[in-house]
Amino acid sequence: MNAPLLKTDRMGVTLTGNRILSDINIELQPNEIVTIVGPNGSGKTTLLRLLIGARKPTEGTITRAANLRIGYVPQKLTIDRTLPLSVDRFLSLADTSRKARSHALERVNLPGLEKRQMSSLSGGQFQRALLAQALLRKPNLLVLDEAAQGLDQPGEARFYQLIGELRDELGCCVLMVSHDLHVVMASSDRVICLNGHVCCEGTPTVVSATPEYRALFGYGTEGALALYRHDHDHSHHHDHAGDHHH
Numbered sequence: 537m538n539a540p541l542l543k544t545d546r547m548g549v550t551l552t553g554n555r556i557l558s559d560i561n562i563e564l565q566p567n568e569i570v571t572i573v574g575p576n577g578s579g580k581t582t583l584l585r586l587l588i589g590a591r592k593p594t595e596g597t598i599t600r601a602a603n604l605r606i607g608y609v610p611q612k613l614t615i616d617r618t619l620p621l622s623v624d625r626f627l628s629l630a631d632t633s634r635k636a637r638s639h640a641l642e643r644v645n646l647p648g649l650e651k652r653q654m655s656s657l658s659g660g661q662f663q664r665a666l667l668a669q670a671l672l673r674k675p676n677l678l679v680l681d682e683a684a685q686g687l688d689q690p691g692e693a694r695f696y697q698l699i700g701e702l703r704d705e706l707g708c709c710v711l712m713v714s715h716d717l718h719v720v721m722a723s724s725d726r727v728i729c730l731n732g733h734v735c736c737e738g739t740p741t742v743v744s745a746t747p748e749y750r751a752l753f754g755y756g757t758e759g760a761l762a763l764y765r766h767d768h769d770h771s772h773h774h775d776h777a778g779d780h781h782h
Contacts, residue, residue: 547596556582559733569710571720574730580713607670611682617655624650630672640668660691680712696723
């Protein structure tokens with residue numbers, strides 16, 4: 537095992553008297569895709585905010601590697617349509633090099649869109665522009681909060697395929713929150729099931745068999761799993777893809 541990029545120890549947070557998260561112990565390693573799933577109100581976005589440092593835990597600790605660089609793709613970024621903001625200007629917030637910016641756009645399949653207004657992009661283009669900005673930060677941890685929400689299925693499939701390619705190229709850890717269980721099963725090395733605390737975690741195959749997961753998501757995910765097994769059992773074996781027990 538390498539040193540983790542990020543590790544939490546009994547981390548929790550109480551907001552306005554409500555204990556949102558408690559006893560969170562997770563580790564993120566380079567080169568793995570980890571997805572957080574959980575019902576609405578289970579604390580998924582709060583957990584991401586704690587991990588990226590946008591909020592401080594009220595109990596326990598987070599330890600981040602000294603070289604941790606986070607690229608963050610939010611769920612929705614609302615840009616005022618009356619505000620002129622070109623794609624290039626938006627990307628320049630992350631990197632002043634024009635060459636780097638145009639390369640990032642090419643990498644997310646938006647070549648030559650520098651002059652376009654952010655507000656005129658389609659949903660899929662907009663999310664890829666957000667991804668390009670995150671990539672310009674040269675992340676070794678790429679964090680995506682429901683980043684493909686609102687895309688149609690082909691668009692979503694392409695988006696997640698791109699994320700998988702980027703993980704392979706950069707060797708970064710990808711941490712996603714997603715409610716699309718089919719996607720989660722197909723593209724994650726490890727799933728963390730959250731409901732105010734970590735109910736269960738492990739490979740998709742292991743997690744989806746647990747009573748905790750079934751209590752939260754029911755049995756309707758069998759189809760997703762059969763698909764996952766069929767596609768993935770003969771490939772994608774990473775050294776650290778085993779289950780992390782605490």
